[in-house]
Amino acid sequence: MTGPSHPASNDDLKTSKLFDVSHITAVVTGGGTGIGLMITQALATNGAKVYITGRREEALQSVVDQYGKDGPGSIHALPGDVSDKQDISRLAKEMSAKEPKGIHLLVNNAGIARDDATKFSDNGQPDMSDPQAIMDHFWKTEPDAWADTFRTNVTGGYYMSLAFLPLLAKGREVTPGYTSQIVNVSSISGQMKGSSSGQFAYAASKAAFTHLSRMLASTLIQTKIRVNIIAPGVFPSEVCTLRQS
Numbered sequence: 001m002t003g004p005s006h007p008a009s010n011d012d013l014k015t016s017k018l019f020d021v022s023h024i025t026a027v028v029t030g031g032g033t034g035i036g037l038m039i040t041q042a043l044a045t046n047g048a049k050v051y052i053t054g055r056r057e058e059a060l061q062s063v064v065d066q067y068g069k070d071g072p073g074s075i076h077a078l079p080g081d082v083s084d085k086q087d088i089s090r091l092a093k094e095m096s097a098k099e100p101k102g103i104h105l106l107v108n109n110a111g112i113a114r115d116d117a118t119k120f121s122d123n124g125q126p127d128m129s130d131p132q133a134i135m136d137h138f139w140k141t142e143p144d145a146w147a148d149t150f151r152t153n154v155t156g157g158y159y160m161s162l163a164f165l166p167l168l169a170k171g172r173e174v175t176p177g178y179t180s181q182i183v184n185v186s187s188i189s190g191q192m193k194g195s196s197s198g199q200f201a202y203a204a205s206k207a208a209f210t211h212l213s214r215m216l217a218s219t220l221i222q223t224k225i226r227v228n229i230i231a232p233g234v235f236p237s238e239v240c241t242l243r244q245s
Contacts, residue, residue: 022047022072023175025103027095029053029082029160030110031075032063035185035232039107044073051078051098053091053110082110082156083148092163102170104178108157109185111206114145115199123198138200146201153205154212157184161216161227168225181226184213188233206231 011017026043030036031052043050044067052075054060060077068075080091095103116122117140126137161182168180189196190206210229217227 019046023178024048024105025051025099025171026105026107027051027053027078027103027164028107028109029156031107032056032059036107036109037063037067039109039185040075041067043105044068044075045071046073047071048073048105049076050074051076051095053078053080053082055079055081082108082160083152085155085159088156088159088163091160092167095164095167099167100170101174102167102172102180103164104168104171104175104180105183106160106164106168106181107183107185108160110152110156111185111187112149112152113199113202114149115141115201117141117145118200119198121197125198137198138195141201149201149205150208153202154208157209158212158216165220165223165225169223172224179224179226181228182213182216184209184216184227184229186210186213186229186231188231191231 021043024043024047026048028036028040028043028050029052031040031050032054036052040050040052040063050073052060052063057077057079060079064075064077078091078094081087082091113119118138123137123140126133128134161184164182168182172178172180186209187203187206189199189203190208190210192203196203210231213227213229220227
């Protein structure tokens with residue numbers, strides 16, 4: 001224990017110890033690309049054993065082959081579809097067999113964007129003073145785009161968190177001094193006003209995921225499993241304009 005009366009030793013404050021996660025077994029959804037891959041690399045490089053999920057086994061294996069053998073940790077492919085409740089159940093059972101002592105970290109990172117018909121970068125921006133133009137532009141969004149977005153970005157994280165709770169609890173029990181946690185990757189788009197550059201479904205799903213994370217954090221207090229949120233992103237130009245007006 002360290003504190004004012006028990007200061008840390010110099011050895012305890014070495015970067016190799018401060019960032020050492022060799023005691024961590026983690027599952028990262030969408031760990032084969034983008035932010036998920038960066039999280040996976042950072043964990044493995046500092047000693048963690050990381051399982052990455054995704055629907056395309058060949059893509060996962062490519063990550064394992066390219067990045068999984070350079071550091072003190074390791075990366076392992078765990079193919080699966082986090083938008084499918086039954087497949088999530090299968091993933092949890094498979095992990096229970098692979099890691100009977102549990103895991104310490106679940107990163108719900110998998111996410112999709114299905115606003116292709118309305119995002120400004122591809123379709124231009126309507127005249128925001130013209131109600132008809134706004135309606136015509138955003139009416140192009142299909143209901144399936146909303147359903148698919150929420151199924152992966154919100155519902156998937158919900159069921160993954162529930163399915164892996166027993167494994168997270170086991171990890172906490174066998175690793176003294178460590179509290180298992182869920183890290184949910186939301187987005188700054190879920191915090192901002194405006195249309196997120198024409199991406200209503202994506203931004204709304206990230207706002208929902210942020211609130212879901214708060215609900216999970218409150219619900220899991222007595223299990224001593226933490227839930228945290230990160231929200232990567234930049235301010236869209238329309239938000240900057242709104243803030244200045």
